[in-house]
Every structure is written in structure tokens, then in C-alpha cells.
Amino acid sequence: MSLSQWLLIAGLAAATFATRLLGYLAGDRLRQSRFAFVLEDLPGLIVVALVASSLAGTEPKTWIAAALAVAIAWVSNNVVVTMSAGLAAYLALGVVIT
Amino acid sequence: MTRGMLSILPLAVGAALYGLAFGVLAAQAGFPWWGVGLMGAGVHAGSSQIVAVDQFSTGSGLVGAVFAGAIMNLRYLGITASLAGILAALPLWQRLVALHLTSDENWALTMSERRKDSGVGAAFLLGAGSVMFVTWSVSTAVGAQIGTLLPDLDAAGLGFAFTAAFIAMARSMAPRRISAFLPWGVTFGLAIGLMSAGMSRALAILAASLAGLALAALLRKSGRHA
Structure with missing residues (x-):
């Protein structure tokens, strides 16, 4: 390393x-x-910013896949399920939308 | 202690899958299997590891990556604070081990079991924590070994795997009050806007989240006066 x-x-x-x-x-x-709210709020905001920054400037199919991933995440509330299904959606969209 | 070890097994299965997935990502980002296992053992906090590896591999630099990962673990300030009573009776070295082994799952499980049976305490935490520790370290290392053997998945959408993981993490952290989504909206929009304007990813993330935090602070303040 x-x-x-x-x-x-x-x-x-x-x-x-x-x-x-x-x-x-x-x-x-x-x-x-009075800083206790930082512990609660900042991590979530960082993750949201991470999602946004990884989507910025990408093609529409990535945004669609992300929207699908949001729906999957909402329903499953499970990281592995969201990653697998989201990735599958992304790859499928890549085939459908060329 | 055995009770803790057995109780956490279902959660350990989930952690193992997450660990495998993370291991693959980390290997693709250039880490060897033993390095990933070492990270799993040394950090023992999945969400921060995935954020740090993502930031590191997309050029945020070492400090930025460690910082971003560390922020993800801020909640442990509140989590370990709540363990002060439970750990007080342990000898020092066991207290330090228990602190290191404290993760979302074994902490939450210990606290909820304790509510049903006040006898549940440090031993349970240590038992459950040990199982999670071994599960996490081993699964991330195995995942990394698999990831090393796989071809370069970048073209196949590896980047999106990170995005999907973050989306899942965001969902689990989603606020309950609708108004609390306002800072999220601001952060999201600002991050996109700043990057489109040419700001670096790391800086955009920092600026956008701080802006969201400022709004969150304002909303909380006005909430108190309402």
C-alpha cells in the first residue's frame, strides 16, 4: 500500500x-x-452532498437510476439491497438508453 | 456474553453482506485485501469507511477523505456517551475494547435488550461487539479479495455503486419532520450548483453541507421560539 x-x-x-x-x-x-444538533444533522447533510456531487454533470440515465435507487432505498431501507438493485437498474438503463 | 453473541447474529449477516460490498469497492479503489481487513478492524465503522474510500479515490486528498469519514462518525459522540453507566464497572482495558467495538448495531441491540432485561449490560455489548468485529473485518477482507480478482468495474458502473450506497445511507438518516428536509434540499441543490460552477467536489461537499447546517440551526432556533 x-x-x-x-x-x-x-x-x-x-x-x-x-x-x-x-x-x-x-x-x-x-x-x-447547544452544538448537539451538529452531531445529529451534519452527517446526513454530508451524505446528501455526496449524492449530489456524484450526480452533478452526469447523463440523464444516471439521474434516472438514482431516482430509482431512492425509491428502492425508501422501501427497503437496506444498503445492500439498494446497491444491488440500484446498480442493476443503472446497468439496465445503460442497455436501454444508448 | 454468549447471549450478546447469539442475539446479534441476524444483524451480523447483514453486516457481512455490506462488508463484502464495501470490500469490493475498496479493492477496486486500489486497496489490497489485507489493507481493507486492517481498516475494518481499525476503524470498525462502515459508513465512514465507505465515505473515506470514495473521497480518497476521487481525488479529495488524504486529509479531506479522513475528515469526511470522521464526520460520519460524529454520532458516536452521543452513542458512547450513553454507555458511560454500563461500562463504569469494567477494568480500563475492557472499557477501551468495548468503546472500539461499539457500532450502531450492537449498541442499539444492547440498549433495546436492556430495556427488557436490566441484567443486560457490558458483557452483552462485548459479546455482540466481538461477533460484529470479526464479521466486519473478515467480510471486508474477503470482499476485497474478490474485488481484486474482478476486472476493473469502473466502466461497468462502479461509481454508481457508491452513489447507490450513499442514497441508501441518506434514506436511513432521513429526518422525520418535513421541515428538516429543507436543509437537505439546500445542500443538495447547492452542491450541484457549486460543482457546475467549477468548484472541486470536496469543497462543494463541505460548503453545501455547512450551508445546510446553518439553515438547520436557524430552523431549530425559530422552532424553539414558535
């Missing part, structure tokens, strides 16, 4: 454990502080 790959793993591992440890040590103080 390259140095950056090692650092990615080490960095994320350290950051994640630090987060778990900090939560345990800080206890309720963080949850009751």
Missing part, C-alpha cells in the same frame, strides 16, 4: 477511536450543549 493509503487507514482509525473515547468521557455534556 502507498503511504497515503496507510495514512488514510491510520488517520480514520485514530479519528474514529478518538470520537468514541471523547463521547464516553464527555458524557452528556456534549449532548446537552
